[in-house]
Amino acid sequence: MRLGERQKLIVVKKVEFGVYLAERQDAGEKDRVLLPIKQVPAGTKEGDKLEVFLYKDSQDRLIATMRQPKLMLGETGFLRVAQVSRIGAFLDWGLEKDLFLPYKEQTKKVHENEEVLVSVYIDKSSRLCATMKVYHYLQTNSPYTEGDTVTGTVYESSDNFGVFIAVDGKYSGMIPRQEAQGNYKAGEELTCRVTAVREDGKLTLSGRQKAHIQLYEDAESVYSIIEDFEGVLPFDDKASPEVIQREFGLSKNAFKRAVGHLLKEKKIAIKDGKIYLL
Known part of the structure; x- marks a missing residue:
């Protein structure tokens, strides 16, 4: 029986609170898993095969469900943060028990109702957990x-x-x-x-388009930011790369190309180390 996956199992025993499932009809008690009564399809009888998902309940016991989780073991996708606690966060993945996202598996602070990108893995305690460190998944x-x-x-x-x-x-x-x-x-x-x-x-x-397309986008962005400076930029294209990066998010070369384009279009002028809108 595979934790975190959907699989077909045989109904080997019916009880008042559900049915026990196993891979073989003659499986012992240790090799059986419970499907709670509210999950059991009407008319189910011993010998039937049911496709279920296996995870662990709040008592850390292996349990089956007919529900389809939003993510299974090894899969990556977006889940909503249902709760944030002192030990980590809990994510809504479509099952009764939320999926735990430990603090050590978070790449940034998360907040309730936020959608976060995660993968599902099995931790050292053999429990299904989420991680925001998704590279390997x-x-x-x-x-x-x-x-x-x-x-x-x-x-x-x-x-x-x-x-x-x-x-x-x-x-x-x-x-x-x-x-x-x-x-x-x-x-x-x-x-x-x-x-x-x-x-x-x-x-x-x-993150940038082909050069001839990007040039126009960069020029529009530079023009707009100069407008935010009330039409006078307090430095020109000889400013340090750090200043240009901070104010425009561009490399110095990309900034110089954008400024050159705006000069050619007669939209700006450079004077006394400043750039003016025309």
Whole structure:
């Protein structure tokens, strides 16, 4: 009998409070699992086969249910936070007992009613739990190819590697460090472009469009932010990369290209180390 999965088991004994299920008709008591009476389909008799999901109840006993959980063992998806406690969070996964998300498996602080991206695993105590560290659970058989536009959720960032993205909540993707412009937060949803599909099936992503498209978007963004400065930006394209990154979320080269485009369009002017809207 497999914890965290759906499987077909045989009804080996009927009792007042439910039916016992097992893999074989002659299974001993230790190899049986209870399906509570309120879950037993009408007309069920000994020898019938029922497809059930196995998990553990509040007393840590293996128990069966006819319900389909929102996620099964090894699967990744979004679940709603039903409760936050001093030991962790509990997620609504469609069963009577909520799924436990320990604090050590959280990549950020979670809040009630928030939707969080998690995978289901078995902990050291042989219980089903959730983790927000989903890297090893994501699939690598996505239908996407180079040039496709995809939507994904940030689940982790690394100064050494880049920004890790769960594409469609289930496929493995990453924005490389040199491509990752701006600040990314766990749980943030992004639209990205697939720049490569690696040999292992993982997706290499870019948060930026192709250069000729991105130029117009960057220019519009720069123009809008200068408007927020009441039409006068207190520095020009010679500012430090850190200042440009902080104010615009752009690399210095991307900022210079955007400023150059706006100059060509006669929308701005540069004077005395400042940029003015025309």
